[in-house]
Amino acid sequence: MTMTLSRRQMLAAACAAVGVGAVRGPASAATEPVRLRCQSRILDIKGKAAKVYGVHQPNGTSGLTLAAGEDFAVRVENALAEPTLLHWHGLTPPWRQDGVPGLTQPALNPGESFDYRFAVAQPGTFWMHSHNGLQEQMLLAAPLIVEDPTDSAVDEQQVVVMLHDFSFTPPSERLTSLGAGGHDMSMHSMAGHAGMDMPAHNPNDLQFDAFLANDRTLDDPQIVAVERGGRVRLRIINAAAATNFTVDLGDTEGLLVAVDGVPVVPMAVRQVPLAIAQRVDIRLTVGAGAVPVLFLREAALERTGIVLAPTGSAVAKLPSESHHMNPLVGTALEERLQAVVPLPQKPVDRWIPLGLVGDMAAYRWGIDGADALMVRAGERVGVRFDNQTPMAHPMHLHGHRFQVVAVNGAAVAGGVRDTVLVPANGSVSIVFDADNAGLWAFHCHHLYHMAAGMMAVLRYDGVS
Numbered sequence: 001m002t003m004t005l006s007r008r009q010m011l012a013a014a015c016a017a018v019g020v021g022a023v024r025g026p027a028s029a030a031t032e033p034v035r036l037r038c039q040s041r042i043l044d045i046k047g048k049a050a051k052v053y054g055v056h057q058p059n060g061t062s063g064l065t066l067a068a069g070e071d072f073a074v075r076v077e078n079a080l081a082e083p084t085l086l087h088w089h090g091l092t093p094p095w096r097q098d099g100v101p102g103l104t105q106p107a108l109n110p111g112e113s114f115d116y117r118f119a120v121a122q123p124g125t126f127w128m129h130s131h132n133g134l135q136e137q138m139l140l141a142a143p144l145i146v147e148d149p150t151d152s153a154v155d156e157q158q159v160v161v162m163l164h165d166f167s168f169t170p171p172s173e174r175l176t177s178l179g180a181g182g183h184d185m186s187m188h189s190m191a192g193h194a195g196m197d198m199p200a201h202n203p204n205d206l207q208f209d210a211f212l213a214n215d216r217t218l219d220d221p222q223i224v225a226v227e228r229g230g231r232v233r234l235r236i237i238n239a240a241a242a243t244n245f246t247v248d249l250g251d252t253e254g255l256l257v258a259v260d261g262v263p264v265v266p267m268a269v270r271q272v273p274l275a276i277a278q279r280v281d282i283r284l285t286v287g288a289g290a291v292p293v294l295f296l297r298e299a300a301l302e303r304t305g306i307v308l309a310p311t312g313s314a315v316a317k318l319p320s321e322s323h324h325m326n327p328l329v330g331t332a333l334e335e336r337l338q339a340v341v342p343l344p345q346k347p348v349d350r351w352i353p354l355g356l357v358g359d360m361a362a363y364r365w366g367i368d369g370a371d372a373l374m375v376r377a378g379e380r381v382g383v384r385f386d387n388q389t390p391m392a393h394p395m396h397l398h399g400h401r402f403q404v405v406a407v408n409g410a411a412v413a414g415g416v417r418d419t420v421l422v423p424a425n426g427s428v429s430i431v432f433d434a435d436n437a438g439l440w441a442f443h444c445h446h447l448y449h450m451a452a453g454m455m456a457v458l459r460y461d462g463v464s
């Protein structure tokens with residue numbers, strides 16, 4: 001079945017697509033904070049009404065776009081019926097503005113607001129999400145785009161895509177059932193999906209009712225109007241709570257130019273693994289035909305996506321399941337990444353070994369060695385993760401950007417980023433400069449692993 005979009009539909013889709021790009025105010029934004037309201041909203045997911053959360057400006061824009069060199073000046077308003085707090089994932093603010101309840105500041109009660117202001121020097125694709133309880137699974141997340149002012153001369157269309165996993169079952173019930181029964185009670189039968197490609201240990205420990213790209217399933221995807229022959233910069237954010245994806249451009253070749261908002265030596269790609277909380281920027285040129293950009297759920301059949309539709313192109317209906325098992329998200333890309341600007345050469349002053357540990361049956365997770373996460377300002381710090389579990393863990397350090405220097409024991413001069421996937425029963429080493437004194441969350445970004453104990457704090461000597 002093929003459907004052709006009217007010009008009006010295309011324009012409507014285009015407006016929706018550039019929503020996060022149309023925010024930036026004039027220089028007066030330096031004095032007046034942008035209001036970001038945490039609120040509930042209703043989505044139509046597979047024909048059913050779903051009550052979820054979101055972060056919006058008064059004009060309806062989801063999230064925030066600013067330019068590097070500007071101040072991040074934001075007033076967060078809690079319009080929810082429960083406490084909340086937003087974390088600016090990938091930014092490096094003063095630690096008291098990092099938005100981790102109980103660590104950097106108290107959560108905001110319903111009706112409360114809080115003003116944030118700090119300088120943002122580096123451009124990139126970042127995001128914001130609640131760091132309170134399991135609210136991230138309620139879609140309390142939004143894009144946070146820092147544009148590079150030197151890019152304004154580049155003739156390309158920015159397309160931001162935020163991915164989510166979604167269940168109609170409340171996340172608190174799911175966490176309880178994982179802990180109580182050792183498995184997710186809402187799990188669908190996997191029997192029909194098991195096959196030769198299935199790893200011995202399934203990387204998905206939760207099942208979901210839907211996978212969303214910009215809040216829509218592939219049954220009714222976002223159609224983004226683009227110019228025929230136009231250049232596009234995809235900014236893809238994996239905001240899922242517990243799902244790794246592979247970005248799939250099909251026959252179209254893209255150029256991977258950044259990971260977690262930080263430039264990498266450009267690499268031609270058709271498929272890109274994207275672990276929980278990671279981002280990729282991909283440049284591509286569209287021809288005359290529509291380009292589906294698909295997001296394949298790891299080691300499963302489900303997928304979601306958007307469609308880049310040049311003027312006059314026909315957009316075919318896309319099945320929401322792949323014909324073959326989707327790939328695993330591993331370390332093959334991580335081993336090849338090279339930062340455009342690596343960390344300066346410097347000996348490591350302090351190595352901290354961390355063991356990632358867990359008990360799948362009891363659904364308890366932890367970080368061995370977290371007590372030693374104490375550094376002094378000015379040190380070059382190395383952290384070696386040894387994953388002693390059969391699941392991969394996307395490890396995220398707040399307030400810093402680190403460079404990946406080894407994967408499974410093999411040295412690399414890798415990407416500079418804020419979230420790295422430590423493979424099942426494997427290891428990853430990272431280094432960073434202790435240049436932002438404070439108390440910083442350091443955790444697995446799989447929401448249910450974090451909630452079940454895989455959370456630590458990096459402490460600077462003298463800060464409490």
Ligand SMILES: [Cu+2]
Nearest residue numbers: 393444446449
């Ligand atoms: Cu984990």
